[in-house]
Every structure is written in C-alpha cells, then in structure tokens.
Amino acid sequence: xxxxxxxxxxxxxxxxxxEALILQVAEEVFLERGYHETSMDEIASRxxxxxxxxxxxxxxxxxxxxxIFARDMQEILRQMDASMDCQSSPQAKLExxxxxxxxxxxxxxxxxLSSIYHSADMQRLFAEKGNxxxxxxxxxxxxxxxxxxxxxxxxxxxASIPTSIMTNTFLSLLSPKSYERLLxxxxxxxxxxxxxxxxxxxRGIQA
Amino acid sequence: xxxxxxxxxxxxxxxxxxEALILQVAEEVFLERGYHETSMDEIASRxxxxxxxxxxxxxxxxxxxxxIFARDMQEILRQMDASMDCQSSPQAKLExxxxxxxxxxxxxxxxxLSSIYHSADMQRLFAEKGNxxxxxxxxxxxxxxxxxxxxxxxxxxxASIPTSIMTNTFLSLLSPKSYERLLxxxxxxxxxxxxxxxxxxxRGIQA
Amino acid sequence: xxxxxxxxxxxxxxxxxxEALILQVAEEVFLERGYHETSMDEIASRxxxxxxxxxxxxxxxxxxxxxIFARDMQEILRQMDASMDCQSSPQAKLExxxxxxxxxxxxxxxxxLSSIYHSADMQRLFAEKGNxxxxxxxxxxxxxxxxxxxxxxxxxxxASIPTSIMTNTFLSLLSPKSYERLLxxxxxxxxxxxxxxxxxxxRGIQA
Amino acid sequence: xxxxxxxxxxxxxxxxxxEALILQVAEEVFLERGYHETSMDEIASRxxxxxxxxxxxxxxxxxxxxxIFARDMQEILRQMDASMDCQSSPQAKLExxxxxxxxxxxxxxxxxLSSIYHSADMQRLFAEKGNxxxxxxxxxxxxxxxxxxxxxxxxxxxASIPTSIMTNTFLSLLSPKSYERLLxxxxxxxxxxxxxxxxxxxRGIQA
DNA sequence: CATGAATGAGCGTTCATTCAT
DNA sequence: AATGAATGAACGCTCATTCAT
Numbered sequence: 001x002x003x004x005x006x007x008x009x010x011x012x013x014x015x016x017x018x019e020a021l022i023l024q025v026a027e028e029v030f031l032e033r034g035y036h037e038t039s040m041d042e043i044a045s046r047x048x049x050x051x052x053x054x055x056x057x058x059x060x061x062x063x064x065x066x067x068i069f070a071r072d073m074q075e076i077l078r079q080m081d082a083s084m085d086c087q088s089s090p091q092a093k094l095e096x097x098x099x100x101x102x103x104x105x106x107x108x109x110x111x112x113l114s115s116i117y118h119s120a121d122m123q124r125l126f127a128e129k130g131n132x133x134x135x136x137x138x139x140x141x142x143x144x145x146x147x148x149x150x151x152x153x154x155x156x157x158x159a160s161i162p163t164s165i166m167t168n169t170f171l172s173l174l175s176p177k178s179y180e181r182l183l184x185x186x187x188x189x190x191x192x193x194x195x196x197x198x199x200x201x202x203r204g205i206q207a
Numbered sequence: 208x209x210x211x212x213x214x215x216x217x218x219x220x221x222x223x224x225x226e227a228l229i230l231q232v233a234e235e236v237f238l239e240r241g242y243h244e245t246s247m248d249e250i251a252s253r254x255x256x257x258x259x260x261x262x263x264x265x266x267x268x269x270x271x272x273x274x275i276f277a278r279d280m281q282e283i284l285r286q287m288d289a290s291m292d293c294q295s296s297p298q299a300k301l302e303x304x305x306x307x308x309x310x311x312x313x314x315x316x317x318x319x320l321s322s323i324y325h326s327a328d329m330q331r332l333f334a335e336k337g338n339x340x341x342x343x344x345x346x347x348x349x350x351x352x353x354x355x356x357x358x359x360x361x362x363x364x365x366a367s368i369p370t371s372i373m374t375n376t377f378l379s380l381l382s383p384k385s386y387e388r389l390l391x392x393x394x395x396x397x398x399x400x401x402x403x404x405x406x407x408x409x410r411g412i413q414a
Numbered sequence: 415x416x417x418x419x420x421x422x423x424x425x426x427x428x429x430x431x432x433e434a435l436i437l438q439v440a441e442e443v444f445l446e447r448g449y450h451e452t453s454m455d456e457i458a459s460r461x462x463x464x465x466x467x468x469x470x471x472x473x474x475x476x477x478x479x480x481x482i483f484a485r486d487m488q489e490i491l492r493q494m495d496a497s498m499d500c501q502s503s504p505q506a507k508l509e510x511x512x513x514x515x516x517x518x519x520x521x522x523x524x525x526x527l528s529s530i531y532h533s534a535d536m537q538r539l540f541a542e543k544g545n546x547x548x549x550x551x552x553x554x555x556x557x558x559x560x561x562x563x564x565x566x567x568x569x570x571x572x573a574s575i576p577t578s579i580m581t582n583t584f585l586s587l588l589s590p591k592s593y594e595r596l597l598x599x600x601x602x603x604x605x606x607x608x609x610x611x612x613x614x615x616x617r618g619i620q621a
Numbered sequence: 622x623x624x625x626x627x628x629x630x631x632x633x634x635x636x637x638x639x640e641a642l643i644l645q646v647a648e649e650v651f652l653e654r655g656y657h658e659t660s661m662d663e664i665a666s667r668x669x670x671x672x673x674x675x676x677x678x679x680x681x682x683x684x685x686x687x688x689i690f691a692r693d694m695q696e697i698l699r700q701m702d703a704s705m706d707c708q709s710s711p712q713a714k715l716e717x718x719x720x721x722x723x724x725x726x727x728x729x730x731x732x733x734l735s736s737i738y739h740s741a742d743m744q745r746l747f748a749e750k751g752n753x754x755x756x757x758x759x760x761x762x763x764x765x766x767x768x769x770x771x772x773x774x775x776x777x778x779x780a781s782i783p784t785s786i787m788t789n790t791f792l793s794l795l796s797p798k799s800y801e802r803l804l805x806x807x808x809x810x811x812x813x814x815x816x817x818x819x820x821x822x823x824r825g826i827q828a
Numbered sequence: 829c830a831t832g833a834a835t836g837a838g839c840g841t842t843c844a845t846t847c848a849t
Numbered sequence: 850a851a852t853g854a855a856t857g858a859a860c861g862c863t864c865a866t867t868c869a870t
Contacts, residue, residue: 011849015854034328036243040840050856052842061840112327119326120319121241164394165403168386172379179375187371196372204411218829246864257831259867268865425850448742450657453843464852466846475844526741532799533740534733535655578808579817582799589796592739592789601785610786618825632870636833660860671835673863682861835867846856 019057022047027068031112035065036121066130069117072109073136076101080143090151094144094170095198101174102194110174141167148205157205166205173197226264229254234275238319242272243328273337276324279316280343283308287350297358301351301377302405308381309401317381348374355412364412373412380404433471436461441482445526449479450535480544483531486523487550490515494557504565508558508584509612515588516608528589555581562619571619580619587611640678643668648689652733656686657742687751690738693730694757697722701764711772715765715791716819722795723815735796762788769826778826787826794818 025047029038040061044051058064079100083093101110116122126133145167151157157166182188232254236245247268251258265271286307290300308317323329333340352374358364364373389395439461443452454475458465472478493514497507515524530536540547559581565571571580596602646668650659661682665672679685700721704714722731737743747754766788772778778787803809 011854031327033331034326037328037331039838051840052857053855055841056854115322115325115327118322119241119328120238120322121244123241124244161403161406162395162399164389165400166407168389168400169380169404169407173376182371182375188369192369193372193375196368197376199368200373200376200411201407202411203413204407204409206410247866248864251832258865259831260829262866263830445741448740448744451742451745454845455843458853465844466852467850469845470850529736529739529741532736532796533655533742534652534736535658535740538654538658575817575820576809576813578803579814580821582803582814583794583818583821585799586793586796587790589739589793592792596785596789602783606783607786607789610782611790613782614787614790614825615821616825617827618821618823620824632833661862662860672861673836674834676862677833831868831870833867833869835865837863837865839863840861842858842860844856844858846854847852848854849852 015057018049022049022054022057022064023068023071026064027072027109027112030065030068030116031108035116035119062125062129065116065122066126066133069113069130069133070136072113073133073140076140077136077143080140084143084147089156090147090154091156091202094147095202097144098173098194098198099191102190107190111180114174141171144170151205152207155207158207161205169204170201173201222264225254225256229256229261229264229271230275230278233271234279234316234319237272237275237323238315242323242326269332269336272323272329273333273340276320276337276340277343279320280340280347283347284343284350287347291350291354296363297354297361298363298409300354302409304351305380305401305405306398309397314397318387321381348378351377358412359414362414365414368412376411377408380408429471432461432463436463436468436471436478437482437485440478441486441523441526444479444482444530445522449530449533476539476543479530479536480540480547483527483544483547484550486527487547487554490554491550491557494554498557498561503570504561504568505570505616508561509616511558512587512608512612513605516604521604524588525594532589555585558584565619566621569621572621575619583618584615587615636678639670643670643675643678643685644689644692647685648693648730648733651686651689651737652729656737656740683746683750686737686743687747687754690734690751690754691757693734694754694761697761698757698764701761705764705768710777711768711775712777712823715768716823718765719794719815719819720812723811728811731795732801739796762792765791772826773828776828779828782826790825791822794822 022043026038026043029043029046032038033042040054041051043064044054047054054064058067076097080097083096083100086093088096100106117126145163148157148163148166148170152159152163179193182193183190229250233245233250236250236253239245240249247258247261250271251261254261261271265274283304287304290303290307293300295303307313324333352370355364355370355373355377359366359370386400389400390397436457440452440457443457443460446452447456454465454468457478458468461468468478472481490511494511497510497514500507502510514520531540559577562571562577562580562584566573566577593607596607597604643664647659647664650664650667653659654663661675662672664685665675668675675685679688701718704717704721707714709717721727738747766784769778769784769787769791773780773784800814803814804811
C-alpha cells in the first residue's frame with residue numbers, strides 16, 4: 001500500500017531527524033563541557049527527550065561520540081570530494097578545504113574533532129570501537145597527501161619535505177583551540193586567521 | 208636550635224622531593240590514561256604512598272593537574288629565558304625552543320600539555336582554578352611574540368602577517384599527537400619532524 | 415447476525431490461541447533465562463508480536479508468570495482429576511501423578527514451577543497477586559493428602575506419619591533441578607529416576 | 622614492633638567481622654526479598670554502612686551471593702566432617718546431617734541455598750563465576766554418596782537403588798521451602814518434620 | 829604525619845509500562 | 850486491535866574526598 005509505505009518512510013524520516021538532532025545537540029554539549037563532564041541526562045534534557053530515548057538511537061555514550069565523529073568526518077570528506085572535482089590547483093583545493101573547515105559553524109566542530117580526538121582518554125576508545133573512524137580519517141589524510149604530492153610533481157611544492165610531515169603540519173593548522181582566544185579578543189575574523197595560517201603554510205612548503 | 212632547623216629543613220626537603228615525585232608520576236599516568244581515566248588511587252599506588260597522602264600535598268585532583276601544567280610551563284619558561292640570553296638570532300632562539308620542546312622526554316610532556324590543555328573538559332577547570340596557568344602561558348606566548356617581533360624589526364620575518372597569528376601557528380607546531388603515528392611507523396626520528404615542521408614555519412614567515 | 419457472532423467468536427478464538435502461544439513461549443523463556451533475566455521484549459519478539467500486544471493480554475510481567483503457573487497447575491489438576499476417577503489404588507494414583515509430572519515435556523514445567531515458585535523473589539509476588547495460585551496449589555496438595563489418607567485408612571500407608579508431612583515429602587520429589595544433572599550425565603532415563611524416587615517414597619511410607 | 626602487629630591484626634579482625642556482618646545481613650535480605658529484588662543500597666543501609674563500603678569487601682553483587690553460598694557450604698562441610706569422624710552408623714551420620722541442616726537458624730540458610738541455587742537465574746551465574754561452589758557442592762554430594770555406599774556394603778541400604786538417585790533424594794529432603802508453611806501453621810516443630818522426612822527416606826532405602 | 833577505610837553523590841544503562849498512531 | 854517509540858524510575862558500580870586512628 002502506498003499509505004503504508006508513505007507512513008513508514010515518514011516514521012523513518014522522523015527517526016533520522018531525531019537522530020540528527022541528538023547528534024547535533026550532543027556535539028554542542030560535548031564541545032561545551034567535554035566528553036566526561038557531559039552526562040547522558042544533560043544531552044537528553046537539552047534535546048527535550050528522556051534519557052532512555054537516546055539509547056534507542058545509540059547503544060551507549062561511547063557510540064554516541066563516535067557517531068558524531070563519523071558524521072563530521074563524512075561531511076569533511078564530502079567537501080573534499082567536491083573540491084577534488086574542480087579544475088583548480090592543488091593549493092587552491094587545500095585552501096578551499098582550510099576555509100571550509102575553519103569557517104563559521106564548522107570551526108567549532110573542527111575544534112571538537114581535534115581536541116577530543118587527540119585527547120589521551122579517547123585514544124583507547126577509538127582504538128577499541130572506532131576502527132571506522134580510522135578509515136575515514138585515513139581517507140582525509142590520504143586525500144591531503146595526494147594533493148601535496150600532486151603539487152610536488154608539478155613543481156609547486158618543495159619535494160625535499162616529506163609529504164607525511166607536510167600532511168600533519170597542514171592538518172595541525174586546523175586544530176588549535178587557542179585560536180579561539182584571538183577570535184574572542186575580537187582583533188580578527190576567522191577568515192583572517194585561516195588566510196594567514198594558510199599563507200604561512202603554503203609559503204613554507206613552496207618549491 | 209640548629210638541630211631543629213636542620214631537622215625541619217630536612218623534612219621540608221623530603222616533602223618537596225615527594226611532591227615532585229607525585230607530580231612526575233601523575234604526569235606519566237595522565238599521559239597514559241588521560242585525566243578522567245586516571246584515579247587518585249592509581250597515582251598514589253604508583254608513587255608508593257597512600258591516597259590520603261596525595262591530599263596532603265594537593266587539595267584535589269584538579270589542583271594536581273594544574274600543578275603539573277604549572278611545573279611544565281615553568282620549565283619551558285626557564286628554557287626560554289636561557290635561550291633569550293644568548294646572542295643568536297630570533298629564528299635560532301625559536302628553533303632552539305622547538306627542539307627543546309620536541310626532543311626526548313619533553314615531547315611527551317608537550318603532548319600532554321597540548322592534548323589536555325586544549326581538551327574541552329579542561330577549559331572550565333582552567334577558567335576557574337587555573338588563572339596562574341594563564342599567566343604562565345601568556346608569558347610563553349609573549350616571549351614567542353617578542354622574538355617574532357624582533358625578527359620582523361630586523362627584516363627577517365614577514366611584517367604583513369600579524370604576530371599573534373604567527374605565535375599561534377608556531378605554538379601549534381608543538382601540539383599534534385598525530386605526529387606520534389609518524390614516529391610509531393618508524394620512518395622518522397623526532398628530529399626529522401621538528402626540523403621539517405620548523406622549516407615550513409620559518410620559510411612561511413620569511414620576509 | 416450469525417455472521418457477526420461467527421466473526422466475533424473467530425476473533426475470540428484467535429485471541430485465545432495467541433494468549434496460549436504467549437504463555438507457552440514465555441514459559442520457555444522463563445525456564446531458560448529465569449524470571450528476572452527475561453525481558454518482555456524477548457518474549458514478544460520470540461512470539462513474533464509487538465511488545466505492546468503482550469500487554470493487551472496480560473496487565474504486566476507479574477501477571478504473565480502467574481498466568482503460567484495457573485495454567486500449569488490447572489493441567490496438573492486435570493490430570494489428577496482423571497487419575498482420581500479410575501479404580502486403582504491410592505498408590506497407583508500417586509505413581510501416575512508422579513509419572514505425569516516427571517515425564518517428557520512436563521518435567522521441564524515442573525522444574526520451572528518448582529524452582530521459580532520456591533524462589534525467594536516470587537513469594538512476595540504470589541502473596542500479593544497470586545491468591546488464585548494458592549487456591550490451586552492447595553487443591554493439588556489436598557488431593558495428594560486425600561489419597562494418602564485413603565491409603566492410610568486402607569492400611570497401606572503408615573498412619574504414624576502425619577499426612578501433611580507425607581504430602582510435602584511427596585511433592586518435594588518432583589522439584590529438584592538437581593536431577594537434571596543425572597539426566598545430563600546420561601546414566602539414567604527420566605523413568606529411572608521417577609521409578610526409584612517413587613520406590614523410596616512409597617516404601618518409606620508403607621505401613 | 623608488637624604494637625604494629627597487634628594493631629594490624631586488630632584491624633584485620635575488625636575487617637573480617639565486618640565482612641561476616643555483611644554476609645549475614647545480605648543473606649537475610651536475599652532470603653527475604655530474593656536476589657534480584659534486593660538492592661546493594663538496601664544491604665548497605667541494613668548493615669548501617671555506605672553502599673561503597675560493601676564494594677570494599679566484595680567486588681560486586683554476584684560475588685556477594687557467591688560468597689554467601691561458599692560460606693554456608695563450608696559450614697555444612699565442617700559439620701559433615703565432624704559427623705564423619707564419629708563411630709556411628711551411616712544412617713546415624715546422615716540423620717545428624719539432616720538435623721543440622723534443618724534445625725534452628727540453619728533451616729533458613731538451607732532454604733536460601735536451595736531456593737536460590739536451583740533458580741533458573743542463578744544457574745548462569747554459578748556456571749560463570751561459581752566454579753568454586755560446584756567443587757564444594759560436589760564434596761557434599763560425594764560425602765552423602767559415600768555414606769550411602771557404606772550403608773549398602775554393610776547390608777543396611779537397598780543396593781538395587783542407584784546411589785546417585787538416593788543422594789539426590791536425600792538432598793531434596795532439605796530443600797523445600799514448602800515446609801515453611803507447615804511450620805508457620807504451628808502444627809509442627811522443625812524436629813517433627815526432620816524426623817518424619819528422615820523416617821520416610823530411611824525406610825524407603827532400607828534393604 | 830601518614831594512612832586507608834569509609835563515604836555518598838553521581839553516572840551509564842536497563843526495561844516494564846504507557847499511549848499516540 | 851496492534852504497534853513500537855518514548856518514558857523515567859531504579860539499579861549496580863566508581864571514585865574523589867574526608868577523617869579517625
């Protein structure tokens with residue numbers, strides 16, 4: 001029956017919307033309070049649902065944060081794939097990625113990704129449950145590395161610097177929560193920071 | 208009485224030695240397990256003392272980690288002050304700092320400093336209890352900024368890039384735990400990484 | 415209308431069939447996992463219906479297990495009534511009961527009845543909700559007691575042993591889950607056990 | 622130092638006393654409410670200590686009940702060993718055991734042992750954590766079996782009934798909570814029940 | 829001083845029950 | 850009637866902190 005199908009897909013849509021809402025709110029709270037300081041109760045009440053409902057969508061707190069990471073990385077990957085398609089230079093593509101990850105709302109996510117991902121506590125968790133994350137993150141890193149290699153091949157980038165170190169340095173540009181202070185002090189716009197950090201990086205690796 | 212004084216100062220010395228030992232062990236454990244995954248019990252038993260004794264030296268777990276940060280920053284500051292005294296160029300001084308912080312045992316500390324310091328959970332803590340840290344960290348940042356400004360004044364560094372952003376970028380070089388993987392894979396020595404990351408940075412900010 | 419009645423009675427029949435199915439499946443699961451380790455979810459999904467549907471038939475989990483007990487006891491009573499009708503001796507009747515309760519599928523039920531019924535957790539429950547069970551169980555006990563009294567009257571059984579104690583001893587023969595091990599080890603068939611336990615009992619109460 | 626040793630042994634003694642108290646109270650509560658209906662909170666508050674303190678003595682709820690079983694079985698074994706030493710007949714020894722387990726306070730314990738031990742929920746638990754219990758219980762069963770075999774050898778007991786079935790029947794005499802009702806009704810003293818149940822059993826297995 | 833037993837608030841998780849669809 | 854998503858009370862367990870010895 002059409003009705004039945006429509007009904008089921010409506011339910012399914014609502015379910016996914018709710019799941020996305022939980023992820024979004026949880027991300028905010030984790031960002032504000034940190035993983036350990038955030039209770040499932042707080043997430044639930046901020047979403048406006050009961051604690052048990054969260055468990056209908058995610059088997060546990062750990063899976064919840066892994067799902068957040070997975071979602072964010074997938075979004076980054078989507079953006080990267082979009083960037084890779086166009087005809088611009090490797091540097092332009094990397095700059096686009098830099099802007100995407102450091103602009104507007106995404107800079108917050110990037111901070112969460114970075115600060116939690118690199119925290120000592122989470123390493124175990126990701127080692128145990130987050131093998132899917134490793135795959136996604138490796139894809140991001142490989143993509144960056146590929147662009148850097150391409151730039152080297154074309155003679156844009158300095159071939160004497162190992163690509164893997166370049167990649168790490170590039171991805172480190174995205175992480176520091178410390179930039180937040182610069183923004184908070186109001187001297188700079190996000191774009192200023194991205195622009196200048198990018199400038200340093202690209203001049204630094206220039207052939 | 209002399210004896211009494213000597214006795215007292217001996218006691219005091221022992222006390223300080225133990226305090227230092229607690230800090231050292233706690234740093235190791237925090238680095239291995241992360242702040243929240245580490246229990247006061249584990250720290251105490253690794254030091255070989257009773258849990259209560261830790262509380263004779265530090266009012267609480269939070270104060271303990273703040274003390275670790277403070278001690279580490281002070282060591283960094285000592286090194287910085289030593290570097291500032293000599294006659295070398297600003298770049299040489301910054302490179303010395305980079306090597307100091309990324310070489311041998313200190314790279315571990317730097318990772319802890321970075322990964323925990325920037326983690327979302329700790330921000331509140333530092334905002335409430337850690338104003339002394341802010342002061343110390345600001346001194347580090349100011350020192351770097353001063354060197355960068357000096358380099359700009361001498362025409363070495365690009366004056367069009369704001370010093371505060373340069374400073375942040377420089378300090379970001381020290382943070383990423385991700386470099387650990389490069390080391391683990393065995394392709395690089397720590398020196399390689401410091402050298403190349405420094406190369407990128409200094410070429411990036413070159414006038 | 416006939417149709418309406420037929421329809422209604424069809425519905426009613428289906429309803430009763432499902433109720434019986436729920437009871438049967440729930441009994442199995444309770445036997446496998448125990449009362450507290452069994453969730454309503456598991457029962458429902460094993461039956462192939464939704465959790466809410468179980469609640470259309472039984473007001474709650476407690477009522478469900480009480481219904482199981484009631485059903486099983488009624489079956490025992492049916493068997494007892496059948497046994498009572500025939501012309502055989504009291505001992506033969508009791509032996510028939512013993513075989514009935516310890517043969518084939520019923521031994522499992524008897525175990526459930528026994529192990530759960532006597533468990534400390536269930537006593538409260540039965541005290542509060544299960545007064546119907548008490549009535550049924552008392553009828554079983556009375557029936558056994560009556561047979562024993564009859565045997566005493568005819569001079570078969572030892573009149574010096576109080577009937578109520580005899581009754582309890584007889585009913586205890588049925589309970590122990592421990593016999594399961596003997597069966598599991600494969601040395602004995604269920605019949606062997608019933609036969610021998612019966613032998614001990616009847617020789618024990620012999621006049 | 623004497624003082625230190627004395628002090629330590631005092632502490633240790635207090636510790637063991639407390640542990641015994643917890644076991645005793647927990648046994649009571651488990652007996653009253655059943656395992657699943659009893660919360661650690663309730664046990665603690667009945668002992669008059671905090672919940673956490675219970676966990677200083679037992680790693681978890683499961684270990685607590687296993688410890689209770691182990692303690693009770695050890696007491697039974699002690700009594701059995703004592704009985705075995707004397708010069709009386711096998712039957713006398715088994716009767717002594719019967720009295721011990723069914724007299725006074727111990728009948729409660731026996732009930733708990735029996736009702737919980739045979740409950741479906743606990744089987745898993747004991748299968749996973751309680752292998753020490755199996756050993757103890759097997760020793761009890763072996764001891765009974767040995768006495769029965771001895772009686773057979775001396776021509777007291779009927780050699781045509783398998784010892785293992787006799788053993789089970791004997792141990793079943795101890796279990797039924799149902800006897801509680803007879804006691805509650807006030808018609809019988811515990812001794813009456815033990816005496817008569819024993820009479821049935823021993824006449825039942827008589828050669 | 830040093831100890832470590834005791835505390836108890838707080839958390840993640842489960843699951844019987846309800847009710848809108 | 851049947852569903853199953855949502856609920857929320859309750860529980861087992863942890864661990865930072867305290868304090869009597």
